Amino acid sequence: MTIKEICAKYGITADTLRYYERVGVIPAVRRTKGGIRSYSAEDEKWVENAVCMRNAGVPIEMLIEYVKLFQEGDETLEARRNLLMEARVTVQENLDKYQATMDRLNYKISRYDVALKTGVLSWDDCEDDLKKDK
Amino acid sequence: MTIKEICAKYGITADTLRYYERVGVIPAVRRTKGGIRSYSAEDEKWVENAVCMRNAGVPIEMLIEYVKLFQEGDETLEARRNLLMEARVTVQENLDKYQATMDRLNYKISRYDVALKTGVLSWDDCEDDLKKDK
DNA sequence: ATACTACTTGGAGTCAGCTCCAAGTCAAGT
């Protein structure tokens, strides 16, 4: 697989892919005699993983650390698992925040829909409360 | 409410709060004669909303646009609803990506747990596949 | 052989979103 094919498949640019390799977000990719990157199935798995993790805001640094540990071999199994668990906490927290925001957006939009349908504004001061009776 | 109290309550710094006001993520806050910010209940609602939206990655620009429309009055009701719906699409997409990453992390961690418990590595080449029989 | 295109490198530049800083002001305490 060429860099172009991988880019197209995973929706990132060649620059990003080269950057990931340079800083260690993915391990070094093999080259042809001419020096051109040739992505193996394993390379592709690493790319897929990196893209997925980055999509969820897992920081570059964490991915670099994981790759480093992976390359150090089996003694780092536990360290890698701990790293993954750390990442999971972060992602879960963000997931919760995103869900809270979805709830807020849905509520606000529903209020706007009513206002637009009836022509009447059902709020007078600031419309930005969620009617959370705390 | 002082800037300090608002900061503490919403977990952001005074610098961020002033920055939000400066660029228009929240409307201008009233001041005492001495020029010190005094947050009203409405101001606080705007802050709460901004923090919530930012936590879900809604871009600053979108929040600024919303505040601007809000201040222009009732003719912008529909524009504001459209903006919210746009934001909702973005947040939902991110939510899906985060969920996909959670699934991947859970799978990977479960594999590590097995490997650590049995002392046996259940993979030999690259462990980064999700066994998705595509 | 020459031109063309797609790749390569290292390094510099960009962008969003803060974050920090210097210099100044104000209210309260001594």
Add this chain to the structure above:
DNA sequence: ACTTGACTTGGAGCTGACTCCAAGTAGTAT
């Protein structure tokens, strides 16, 4: 009156994550 400390401003600086660029090379087409 003076010090202290929390606030104010505008602007500069920082960070993470790309993104772009110039200069060079390798393989293919004519």
